[in-house]
Amino acid sequence: MSTLPLNEIIAALLKEFESANMAVEVSREHWRQVYESSPLLKEFVPPRVRIAEADVSLPVAIERIGNPRKKTASLTHLQLLRLMPASISLAEREKAVSAVISDLAKRKKHTFKNANLSKDVQSLLKRKLPTVDLKPVQEAVANLQQDFLKNPTTESETGFIYQTAELEKITPERIIRLNLKITVD
Secondary structure, X not given: OOOEEHXXXXXXXXXXXXXXXXXXXXXXXXXXXXHHHOOOOOXXXXXXXXOXXXXXXXXXXXXXXXXXXXXXXXXXXXXXXXHOOOOOOXXXXXXXXXXXXXXXXXXXXXXXOOOOHHHHHHHHHHHHOOOOOOHHHHHHHHHHHHHHHHOOOEEXXXXXXXXXXXXXXXXXXXXEEEEEEEEOO
Protein backbone atom coordinates (compact mmCIF):
# COMPACT_ATOMS: atom_id res chain seq x y z
CA MET A 1 0.00 0.00 0.00
CA SER A 2 1.53 3.36 -0.95
CA THR A 3 1.34 6.50 1.14
CA LEU A 4 0.21 9.91 -0.04
CA PRO A 5 1.60 13.31 0.85
CA LEU A 6 -0.74 15.39 3.01
CA ASN A 7 -1.22 17.98 0.25
CA GLU A 8 -2.66 15.27 -2.02
CA ILE A 9 -5.01 14.06 0.71
CA ILE A 10 -6.27 17.60 1.36
CA ALA A 11 -6.52 18.34 -2.38
CA ALA A 12 -8.63 15.20 -2.82
CA LEU A 13 -10.90 16.30 0.03
CA LEU A 14 -11.34 19.77 -1.47
CA LYS A 15 -12.07 18.25 -4.88
CA GLU A 16 -14.78 16.10 -3.27
CA PHE A 17 -16.38 19.18 -1.70
CA GLU A 18 -16.35 20.94 -5.07
CA SER A 19 -17.90 17.90 -6.74
CA ALA A 20 -20.56 17.66 -4.04
CA ASN A 21 -21.46 21.33 -4.44
CA MET A 22 -21.67 20.94 -8.20
CA ALA A 23 -23.94 17.89 -7.81
CA VAL A 24 -26.17 19.89 -5.46
CA GLU A 25 -26.46 22.67 -8.05
CA VAL A 26 -27.39 20.18 -10.77
CA SER A 27 -29.99 18.62 -8.48
CA ARG A 28 -31.35 22.04 -7.53
CA GLU A 29 -31.77 22.93 -11.20
CA HIS A 30 -33.70 19.70 -11.74
CA TRP A 31 -35.99 20.47 -8.80
CA ARG A 32 -36.44 24.06 -9.97
CA GLN A 33 -37.81 22.70 -13.26
CA VAL A 34 -40.08 20.29 -11.36
CA TYR A 35 -41.37 23.15 -9.19
CA GLU A 36 -42.02 25.34 -12.23
CA SER A 37 -44.00 22.61 -13.98
CA SER A 38 -46.16 21.81 -10.94
CA PRO A 39 -49.24 23.97 -10.31
CA LEU A 40 -48.94 23.34 -6.56
CA LEU A 41 -45.24 24.12 -6.26
CA LYS A 42 -44.99 26.87 -8.87
CA GLU A 43 -44.95 29.66 -6.28
CA PHE A 44 -42.15 28.10 -4.22
CA VAL A 45 -38.41 27.88 -4.72
CA PRO A 46 -36.49 24.65 -4.09
CA PRO A 47 -34.33 24.84 -0.98
CA ARG A 48 -30.68 25.73 -1.49
CA VAL A 49 -28.26 23.32 0.13
CA ARG A 50 -24.57 24.05 -0.07
CA ILE A 51 -21.51 22.78 1.74
CA ALA A 52 -19.90 25.97 2.96
CA GLU A 53 -17.77 24.63 5.78
CA ALA A 54 -16.65 21.27 7.09
CA ASP A 55 -14.68 20.05 10.07
CA VAL A 56 -12.61 17.02 9.17
CA SER A 57 -10.57 14.96 11.57
CA LEU A 58 -8.01 12.67 9.94
CA PRO A 59 -6.22 10.04 11.97
CA VAL A 60 -2.76 9.64 10.44
CA ALA A 61 0.67 8.29 11.24
CA ILE A 62 3.88 9.60 9.71
CA GLU A 63 5.60 6.93 7.65
CA ARG A 64 8.53 8.95 6.31
CA ILE A 65 9.88 12.48 5.99
CA GLY A 66 11.91 13.28 2.90
CA ASN A 67 14.90 15.61 2.56
CA PRO A 68 14.19 19.32 2.06
CA ARG A 69 14.16 20.40 -1.57
CA LYS A 70 13.30 23.55 -3.47
CA LYS A 71 9.70 23.60 -4.55
CA THR A 72 8.78 24.43 -8.11
CA ALA A 73 5.33 25.82 -7.54
CA SER A 74 2.67 25.35 -10.18
CA LEU A 75 -0.64 26.96 -10.97
CA THR A 76 -3.31 24.69 -9.53
CA HIS A 77 -6.81 23.93 -10.69
CA LEU A 78 -8.29 25.51 -7.56
CA GLN A 79 -6.18 28.67 -7.84
CA LEU A 80 -7.27 29.28 -11.42
CA LEU A 81 -10.89 28.41 -10.64
CA ARG A 82 -10.92 31.07 -7.92
CA LEU A 83 -9.51 33.67 -10.32
CA MET A 84 -12.24 33.14 -12.90
CA PRO A 85 -15.06 35.69 -13.22
CA ALA A 86 -18.12 34.84 -11.13
CA SER A 87 -20.33 35.88 -14.04
CA ILE A 88 -19.52 32.55 -15.70
CA SER A 89 -21.46 29.54 -14.46
CA LEU A 90 -19.57 27.20 -12.16
CA ALA A 91 -19.92 24.35 -14.66
CA GLU A 92 -18.42 26.46 -17.46
CA ARG A 93 -15.59 27.70 -15.23
CA GLU A 94 -14.84 24.14 -14.09
CA LYS A 95 -14.77 22.82 -17.65
CA ALA A 96 -12.55 25.63 -18.96
CA VAL A 97 -10.14 25.51 -16.01
CA SER A 98 -9.81 21.70 -16.20
CA ALA A 99 -8.94 21.92 -19.90
CA VAL A 100 -6.41 24.74 -19.36
CA ILE A 101 -4.62 23.06 -16.44
CA SER A 102 -4.54 19.74 -18.28
CA ASP A 103 -3.12 21.35 -21.43
CA LEU A 104 -0.48 23.31 -19.49
CA ALA A 105 0.54 20.22 -17.50
CA LYS A 106 0.88 18.09 -20.64
CA ARG A 107 3.24 20.68 -22.11
CA LYS A 108 5.00 21.17 -18.73
CA LYS A 109 4.13 24.88 -18.81
CA HIS A 110 2.06 25.00 -15.60
CA THR A 111 4.90 26.01 -13.27
CA PHE A 112 5.44 29.56 -12.09
CA LYS A 113 8.90 29.41 -13.69
CA ASN A 114 7.17 29.61 -17.09
CA ALA A 115 7.74 33.28 -18.01
CA ASN A 116 4.70 33.22 -20.31
CA LEU A 117 2.33 31.52 -17.86
CA SER A 118 -0.24 34.31 -17.68
CA LYS A 119 -0.28 34.70 -21.49
CA ASP A 120 -0.53 30.93 -21.96
CA VAL A 121 -3.46 30.79 -19.53
CA GLN A 122 -5.24 33.66 -21.26
CA SER A 123 -4.82 32.22 -24.76
CA LEU A 124 -6.05 28.79 -23.66
CA LEU A 125 -9.01 30.28 -21.79
CA LYS A 126 -9.85 32.48 -24.79
CA ARG A 127 -10.35 29.32 -26.86
CA LYS A 128 -12.83 27.99 -24.31
CA LEU A 129 -14.54 31.29 -23.46
CA PRO A 130 -14.14 33.56 -26.50
CA THR A 131 -16.71 36.17 -25.39
CA VAL A 132 -15.37 36.71 -21.87
CA ASP A 133 -12.96 39.50 -20.87
CA LEU A 134 -10.05 37.51 -19.45
CA LYS A 135 -7.62 40.39 -18.88
CA PRO A 136 -8.32 40.40 -15.09
CA VAL A 137 -7.58 36.66 -14.97
CA GLN A 138 -4.30 37.17 -16.84
CA GLU A 139 -3.29 39.94 -14.41
CA ALA A 140 -4.27 37.86 -11.38
CA VAL A 141 -2.21 34.89 -12.64
CA ALA A 142 0.76 37.22 -13.21
CA ASN A 143 0.42 38.59 -9.65
CA LEU A 144 0.16 35.09 -8.21
CA GLN A 145 3.23 34.07 -10.19
CA GLN A 146 5.21 37.07 -8.92
CA ASP A 147 4.27 36.25 -5.32
CA PHE A 148 5.53 32.69 -5.67
CA LEU A 149 8.73 33.73 -7.41
CA LYS A 150 9.49 36.39 -4.78
CA ASN A 151 9.05 33.90 -1.95
CA PRO A 152 10.57 30.62 -3.09
CA THR A 153 9.94 27.83 -0.65
CA THR A 154 11.48 24.53 0.21
CA GLU A 155 9.45 21.55 1.16
CA SER A 156 9.95 18.17 2.66
CA GLU A 157 7.61 15.49 1.48
CA THR A 158 6.03 13.62 4.34
CA GLY A 159 4.31 10.31 3.74
CA PHE A 160 1.27 9.67 5.91
CA ILE A 161 -0.44 6.41 6.65
CA TYR A 162 -4.15 7.10 6.76
CA GLN A 163 -5.97 3.92 5.80
CA THR A 164 -7.74 2.11 8.62
CA ALA A 165 -6.16 -1.28 7.92
CA GLU A 166 -2.67 0.20 8.22
CA LEU A 167 -3.47 2.40 11.22
CA GLU A 168 -4.77 -0.61 13.16
CA LYS A 169 -1.26 -2.13 12.99
CA ILE A 170 0.32 0.92 14.66
CA THR A 171 0.41 1.62 18.36
CA PRO A 172 -2.09 4.37 19.27
CA GLU A 173 0.67 6.65 20.62
CA ARG A 174 2.08 7.02 17.10
CA ILE A 175 -1.24 8.08 15.57
CA ILE A 176 -1.94 11.78 15.38
CA ARG A 177 -5.16 13.54 14.48
CA LEU A 178 -5.20 16.32 11.96
CA ASN A 179 -8.21 18.51 12.64
CA LEU A 180 -8.98 20.59 9.59
CA LYS A 181 -11.58 23.28 9.16
CA ILE A 182 -12.34 23.55 5.46
CA THR A 183 -14.20 26.57 4.15
CA VAL A 184 -15.53 26.18 0.64
CA ASP A 185 -16.27 29.43 -1.20
